[in-house]
Amino acid sequence: MKNSPETLWLENQICFPLYAVSRMVTKLYTPLLEKLDITYPQYLVLLVLWEKDERSVSEISELLHLETNTLTPLLKRMESKELIRRQRSKEDERRVEITLASKGRALQQEATCIPETIVNQFQDASLGLEEVLQLKQTLGTLMGVLKDSD
Template sequence: MEQLKLSNQFCFPLYAASRFITQQYRPLLEKLEVTYPQYLVLLVLWEEDGIPIKEITEKLLLETNTLTPLLKRMQTNGLIERTRSKEDERIVTISLTEKGKKLQQKAEEIPNDLLQTLECLNIGKEDMLKVKEVLEKMLSNV
């Protein structure tokens, strides 16, 4: 059956590319001593600090039960603080610590470093922007 060939699957190149890109991030993020999911949380908080967990889950398309253990590790590592709302104890706000804020400066080169790595593989910025645009279009309906 032709439709069951791996080479005909839409999902496999997305899966493999995602794994490849994450692997390329690994040495860049080791300098910050964070994992890729932690880096994503930091990106959200560098953009807007002091937001409820619910907003982070929405931005990262994650479930709370996936994000909570990640946030606990980040708190243990001194990158974030978790604070319960005084008005509604169900709402937990996540804020960067000084250590978390300082990582932003160290992280500024990561996007350029990743781009250089991909360009060495003959993947240009224009191609990456096209793929990003298509994926964002797909995710906008999730």
């Protein structure tokens, strides 16, 4: 019963659908985000800034579970597109404070329809609201535990 060959079949993997669906969902966002000229990770950065402006790099890193070596170039690209501003903190010269630039703030209005559009496409996937909530719940549990195993 243990370590039968079937355990190595793609069909029987639990993590592969996670990996595949994640990329598929990012692709779902792409046409919507292209209109705003941003990528999905950039959209996530804007989300946390719309919720609360002025955040340090490490704060964004913690919220999105992205390393600072991923964020630094990403934020620089967003700065060059004038979506955000990056400035060293006066109190602590090590920190870089990220704030919304006018362009980044303006995008919030254009983005309000995005969550709705995505959820509708999930509904079209004949995925009930209960199932979506169950999925979110399970992923939340996983996220809570896995983030400690770093």
